Amino acid sequence: MIKLKKNIPLIDQHDKHGFWGGKFGGSFIPETLRKPIDDLTVKFEKLRKDKKFLAERDYYYNNWVHKGPTPFIKLENLTNHLGGARIYAKVVSAARGGAHKIYGAITAAMLCKKMNKRYLVTDTGAGYNGKMFSIAAKHFGLKCKVFMGHKDYLRQQPNVDAMKKNGAEVVPVYTGSQTLVDAVSEVMRYWVSNHEKVHLGVGSTVSANIFVKICGWSTAQISRELKKQMIDEFGKIPKKVKLLNCVGGGSSAYGLWSEFMDYDKRQISFEGIEAGGPKNSKKHAAPLSNNSKIGVLHGAAQMVCQDKFGQISETESISAGLDYPGVSPLHCFLKEAGRANYVSQTDEDALSAYKLIRKLENKINPSLEPSHAFARAIAIAPKLSKNTIIIVNSCGDALKDKHIIKKRLGKY
Numbered sequence: 001m002i003k004l005k006k007n008i009p010l011i012d013q014h015d016k017h018g019f020w021g022g023k024f025g026g027s028f029i030p031e032t033l034r035k036p037i038d039d040l041t042v043k044f045e046k047l048r049k050d051k052k053f054l055a056e057r058d059y060y061y062n063n064w065v066h067k068g069p070t071p072f073i074k075l076e077n078l079t080n081h082l083g084g085a086r087i088y089a090k091v092v093s094a095a096r097g098g099a100h101k102i103y104g105a106i107t108a109a110m111l112c113k114k115m116n117k118r119y120l121v122t123d124t125g126a127g128y129n130g131k132m133f134s135i136a137a138k139h140f141g142l143k144c145k146v147f148m149g150h151k152d153y154l155r156q157q158p159n160v161d162a163m164k165k166n167g168a169e170v171v172p173v174y175t176g177s178q179t180l181v182d183a184v185s186e187v188m189r190y191w192v193s194n195h196e197k198v199h200l201g202v203g204s205t206v207s208a209n210i211f212v213k214i215c216g217w218s219t220a221q222i223s224r225e226l227k228k229q230m231i232d233e234f235g236k237i238p239k240k241v242k243l244l245n246c247v248g249g250g251s252s253a254y255g256l257w258s259e260f261m262d263y264d265k266r267q268i269s270f271e272g273i274e275a276g277g278p279k280n281s282k283k284h285a286a287p288l289s290n291n292s293k294i295g296v297l298h299g300a301a302q303m304v305c306q307d308k309f310g311q312i313s314e315t316e317s318i319s320a321g322l323d324y325p326g327v328s329p330l331h332c333f334l335k336e337a338g339r340a341n342y343v344s345q346t347d348e349d350a351l352s353a354y355k356l357i358r359k360l361e362n363k364i365n366p367s368l369e370p371s372h373a374f375a376r377a378i379a380i381a382p383k384l385s386k387n388t389i390i391i392v393n394s395c396g397d398a399l400k401d402k403h404i405i406k407k408r409l410g411k412y
Contacts, residue, residue, distance in 0.1 A: 002337045006262050010254070010330055011216040018209030019301070021336055025329035027208035028299050036195040041210045043115060048217065053110070060106045061221050064139075069225035070094045072233065072391075077360040078378075085242070085384035087377055088233075089364055089394045090226050090256065097132050097162075098397035099367075100252045101203060103218040105132035108201030109140040111214070119198045121145045123187045125152050125180030125248070126321030126369065127159025127400055129203030134166035144168040145198075147187040151178040152320045159400045177314045180248075180324045184298050204249025205328035208299035212329060219255025222393065227259045238389050239267060242380075245393045246373045247272035247342065248285065248321050250328035252395040257340070265339060272331060273373045275317035276344035283316035285323050288335050288342035297326040303335075318347035318404065319368040321396065349375035351408055354398070367396035368404065 002021040005013050010020075018026045029037055047053040062068065071091040079087045092100045105122075112120050120142045124130030130146035137144035146163055150172040153160055163170050176182040184207070191200040202211035205219075230237055243260065245253035253272050260268045274286035284290065287303040295304040297312060305313040305325040317323040334340040345353075350368050353375035357366060366374060373392045381390055398405065402412040 002333060004261060004337055004339055009220070010258065010261055010333070011213045014209060020329050020333040023294065024302055024332040025209050025212060025300050027210070028296050028301070029208050030192060032192055033195065037208055037210060040111070040115070044111065044210060044214055047111070047114060053114070056110065057107065061103065065095045065102050065106070069229060072226060072229035073363055075361050078357065079381070081360055082378060082381045084382040084386065085380070085388040085390045086386060087381055088389060088391045090222065090391060091364055092222055092252065092393055092395045093364070093366065093397040097128070097135050098399065099128035099132065100219055100222060100255060100395045101129040101132040102135070103221050103255070104201065104203065104215045104251065105129070105136035107214060107218040108133065108199065109136040109142060112142055112199035113140060115199060117197060117199045119143045119145070120201060121147070121187055121190060121198050122201045123180065123183040123203050124148045125183065125203075125323060126319070126367070126396065127152065127156035127163070128321065128396055130168065130170065131159045131162045131166075133201060134163040134168035137168065138166045145171060145190075147171045147173055147183045147190065149173050149177065149179040149183045152180065152183070155404060156320050156400050158402065179315070180320065181312070181315070181326075188298060204251040205254050205330055206249045206298055206300060206302075206326060212300070215251050216254045216258070216330060219251050220258040222252070222255035223257060223259035226256065226391070237263070237268070240388045241268045242271060242388065242390045243268065244271050244273060244373045244377055244390060246322060246369045246395070247274050247288070247327060247331060248319075248324045248369065250331045252393055254328065254330055256393045261339070270334065270340035271376065272340055272342040273376045274342060274344040275315075275319055275322035275372060276346040276349070277316045278318075279346045279348045281316055283314060284344060285315035285317045285325065286344035287325065287327050288331060289344045300329050302326045302329050303332050318350060318408075319372065321367070321369040322372065343376060345372045345375040353378055354405065355409060364394050365398045366394045367398045368401045369396050370394045
């Protein structure tokens with residue numbers, strides 16, 4: 001059985017070929033990208049030990065992203081309404097730009113400059129990653145190009161407008177399902193042709209090994225903050241904690257869980273919530289909770305939604321940020337190791353959760369991605385004792401979803 005190692009970040013628990021657990025991850029890339037991938041790997045591994053680079057990163061993470069850590073709050077009304085476990089939220093959506101993607105965007109911009117490049121490219125689904133990259137590129141004086149599936153381009157218009165306002169070029173992708181999976185494919189193709197002058201920042205803990213590591217290294221800031229905030233709130237790390245996080249590619253979930261990997265799962269358990277899709281549809285974006293077979297997508301081996309012939313299946317979700325057929329190799333590893341549990345919630349579950357939270361709590365406005373995790377919290381909290389602490393990562397703000405919410409619920 002696959003086992004986690006103690007005192008070693010999960011992003012570093014891969015073998016010499018880049019595989020976690022001997023079978024998840026790796027770097028399935030064309031020969032033309034071997035050198036740029038190797039160059040990026042060497043540069044990142046050197047910089048992550050560089051005191052000046054770390055000091056600059058910490059300045060941005062601790063001051064520019066948000067004045068101090070993003071809030072950690074008790075959802076008093078929701079807790080009282082449901083009974084049972086006490087529910088808290090780590091409000092990462094309070095970060096500059098409204099989502100956790102800002103951490104990876106800052107790291108990508110810093111790496112871009114260190115590699116003497118002036119052009120930053122990335123993918124986006126919900127539009128938050130693209131928005132954050134546009135913010136970071138503007139601040140660091142870089143040009144920015146964002147690839148986005150046409151379907152997402154239309155349904156996440158507020159973030160498209162924000163990207164353009166920040167000076168980014170947004171490229172709609174018309175191939176395939178016109179969602180995140182196609183945007184990632186297209187940005188990879190673009191990078192193959194332009195890697196000498198362009199730096200690629202991948203929006204989640206997916207793709208070739210080095211991109212998984214860079215993104216996970218960046219979002220780990222969330223759990224570093226949370227650990228301190230939990231001690232401030234409770235005096236110590238409580239005896240029974242459930243950390244709930246939506247999972248698409250898996251970057252925010254890894255960020256929430258990273259500092260707690262070495263804790264006994266009976267004390268701190270992890271639950272990832274995938275997109276179950278529409279209630280009466282066979283389509284979903286939940287490879288982990290459906291025990292999908294291993295396949296190769298965007299440079300990495302992972303559990304991926306596929307048909308009986310091994311072709312990538314089309315997904316469907318109300319949430320653009322979770323609408324992805326694959327998932328991070330890190331989460332495949334955590335599932336196989338038994339460290340994390342994965343379930344799915346439907347579009348309707350997420351909408352109902354959003355509606356209840358907006359009715360009871362005025363301090364958060366979760367996007368449809370974390371609304372999937374809140375749906376799970378709402379389902380399990382009444383069955384648990386008040387000594388259990390549920391913490392949900394509210395990793396994105398619902399502003400981008402206002403048109404979808406208004407259409408489905410009648411108002412925003």
